[in-house]
Amino acid sequence: MNKALVAYFSVSGVTAKVAKKLAKEIGAELFEIEPKIPYTNEDINWRNSKSRSSIEMNDKNCRPEIRYNVENMNQYNIVFIGFPIWWYREPSIIDTFIEAYDFSKKRIIPFATSGGSPIGDICKNIKYLASEAKVMEGKLFTEDVSEKILADWASEWL
Numbered sequence: 412m413n414k415a416l417v418a419y420f421s422v423s424g425v426t427a428k429v430a431k432k433l434a435k436e437i438g439a440e441l442f443e444i445e446p447k448i449p450y451t452n453e454d455i456n457w458r459n460s461k462s463r464s465s466i467e468m469n470d471k472n473c474r475p476e477i478r479y480n481v482e483n484m485n486q487y488n489i490v491f492i493g494f495p496i497w498w499y500r501e502p503s504i505i506d507t508f509i510e511a512y513d514f515s516k517k518r519i520i521p522f523a524t525s526g527g528s529p530i531g532d533i534c535k536n537i538k539y540l541a542s543e544a545k546v547m548e549g550k551l552f553t554e555d556v557s558e559k560i561l562a563d564w565a566s567e568w569l
């Protein structure tokens with residue numbers, strides 16, 4: 412039997428809303444990927460090249476610290492990972508999360524929210540970081556996505 416986790420990172424609340432709907436619809440555990448140092452609105456100002464997020468996203472080796480760990484990651488064989496698109500890819504904190512666990516023999520299904528950016532090479536990036544995992548094609552959702560659409564999409568892997 413498959414046991415699923417929905418792990419997500421959200422600053423504005425949009426990705427959190429989608430992740431909570433998804434977890435509820437598929438009966439999965441929910442885990443918020445919280446940064447050790449929370450992001451402020453100034454931190455995520457993509458128009459400011461000196462903002463925290465701009466600096467992090469310009470450094471592919473940046474790994475912001477995470478406040479809490481997933482208890483017993485071994486119990487999950489399917490991990491949905493949600494995040495906003497930052498600079499056409501996953502935020503650096505998602506890279507921190509992926510590198511923190513052994514995803515061998517697990518399926519990772521990314522999902523994202525965006526104010527207009529495409530999902531890009533996210534699956535390729537995640538596959539590089541979790542080379543022993545089976546990384547499925549990611550999907551971009553809007554904040555108002557219906558529970559039914561999320562459940563139908565996720566049912567392919569459950």
